[in-house]
Amino acid sequence: MNREVIEFTNEAHWLAEREKDVTSTESSALFGASPYATAYELWHRKTGQLPVEFEANERMKWGNRLESAIAYGVGEDLGLVVEPFKVYIRLPDHRIGSSFDFKVVGLDPNYHGEENVYRDLFRQHGPGILEVKNVDGLAFKRGWLMEGDDVEAPPHIEFQVQHQMLVAGMAWCCVAPLVAGNTPRPFHRIFDDNAGKAIVKKVDAFWSSIDAGTPPAPDYARDSDAIAALLVNDNGEEVDMTDDLQLAVLCAEHKDAAAAEQEASNRKSALKGEIMERIGEAAKVICAGYKISAKTRAGSPGKVITEDMIGETIGARKASRFPTITPIK
Numbered sequence: 220m221n222r223e224v225i226e227f228t229n230e231a232h233w234l235a236e237r238e239k240d241v242t243s244t245e246s247s248a249l250f251g252a253s254p255y256a257t258a259y260e261l262w263h264r265k266t267g268q269l270p271v272e273f274e275a276n277e278r279m280k281w282g283n284r285l286e287s288a289i290a291y292g293v294g295e296d297l298g299l300v301v302e303p304f305k306v307y308i309r310l311p312d313h314r315i316g317s318s319f320d321f322k323v324v325g326l327d328p329n330y331h332g333e334e335n336v337y338r339d340l341f342r343q344h345g346p347g348i349l350e351v352k353n354v355d356g357l358a359f360k361r362g363w364l365m366e367g368d369d370v371e372a373p374p375h376i377e378f379q380v381q382h383q384m385l386v387a388g389m390a391w392c393c394v395a396p397l398v399a400g401n402t403p404r405p406f407h408r409i410f411d412d413n414a415g416k417a418i419v420k421k422v423d424a425f426w427s428s429i430d431a432g433t434p435p436a437p438d439y440a441r442d443s444d445a446i447a448a449l450l451v452n453d454n455g456e457e458v459d460m461t462d463d464l465q466l467a468v469l470c471a472e473h474k475d476a477a478a479a480e481q482e483a484s485n486r487k488s489a490l491k492g493e494i495m496e497r498i499g500e501a502a503k504v505i506c507a508g509y510k511i512s513a514k515t516r517a518g519s520p521g522k523v524i525t526e527d528m529i530g531e532t533i534g535a536r537k538a539s540r541f542p543t544i545t546p547i548k
Contacts (some may be wrong), residue, residue: 222388225307233318236307238271240316241422243386247378249421251438254375258425259437260445266429268449285397289351290321293395293403297337298330299323301349308386315422317386321349323393336407337393344390348383352376356399363396363404370396370406377408382418384410 227233241261247253248261256264263269287303294301304319324346326338340347352372354363364371371377372394380392395405428435437446460466495513498504504511 220310220388221312223309223311225309227307233307237316240309240314241425243317243379243382246382246418246422247375249425250378252374252378257438257441258435259442262429262434263445263449269445285353286320286351289353289395289397290349293405296403297335297405298327298332299337299341300325300327310386313419313422314426315386315419317383319348319383319387320351323347323349340391340407346389348387348389348392350380350383350392350394352394352396354396354398359396359398370404380408381411381414385415385418
């Protein structure tokens with residue numbers, strides 16, 4: 220496959236290169252497996268109709284700060300020599316691209332631990348990708364699967380890893396999640412040629428649909444905000460659509476859904492009151508099949524604004540208490 224290797228100079232350069240392709244963090248959307256975007260949303264981003272939002276949050280910031288420590292720590296534990304893999308690689312014939320974290324470039328000659336599959340993979344295939352993940356403990360428990368030492372990542376990460384190996388032309392990858400800040404759970408993946416072909420096929424079809432001006436059908440449950448953003452500007456006209464019976468049906472269903480939502484909210488509020496009355500002042504309760512936590516949360520006096528802002532108090536919060544109910548497994 221024809222490959223272009225681009226050494227980006229700064230974040231702006233990197234983001235500009237990414238926009239030309241479907242990247243390893245985006246291709247899962249084409250399979251309906253991304254928690255971050257749908258195919259519909261991605262289509263409108265790549266056509267410039269929706270903004271590309273890339274704003275680092277605290278989790279991402281600390282993930283980047285810890286990335287090197289995790290990579291070198293996992294490398295030391297496994298007897299691998301690792302180094303940063305800070306390039307952008309593109310398959311220009313298919314407009315598929317990827318960024319990377321680190322790569323395995325050798326075997327540590329001073330390693331005295333047990334031999335492992337990663338050292339064997341390097342001996343057999345040469346350099347491999349090291350994909351670092353800094354994972355919250357609860358997120359790992361909810362979204363990752365473990366059976367013995369075998370780990371299965373969430374689908375979008377499995378797609379990401381296969382995509383990266385496809386683009387880099389590497390046969391293997393060590394995925395290295397550090398769970399809850401202190402528990403490494405490394406596992407490996409071998410490049411699956413069928414997965415690679417499926418990604419190429421999906422991406423080719425995606426760019427063809429853009430060339431044809433034919434967006435994918437929206438997933439209304441997930442794409443309502445994207446649709447609203449695309450139609451944010453009204454034209455000032457009033458239109459008579461009394462003949463559109465389907466629109467009337469949708470309006471009736473929306474009204475019914477809103478009423479059901481309100482009814483459910485009211486019922487939830489009533490249940491909260493009944494539960495609180497029944498458990499009294501207890502901070503924690505165990506009942507048949509459930510654990511209830513109802514600790515008091517401290518109040519806040521709020522913040523007094525300066526005299527120039529009329530001296531109002533904002534952000535005041537009364538002490539509160541509500542039950543958090545968890546099923547017992």
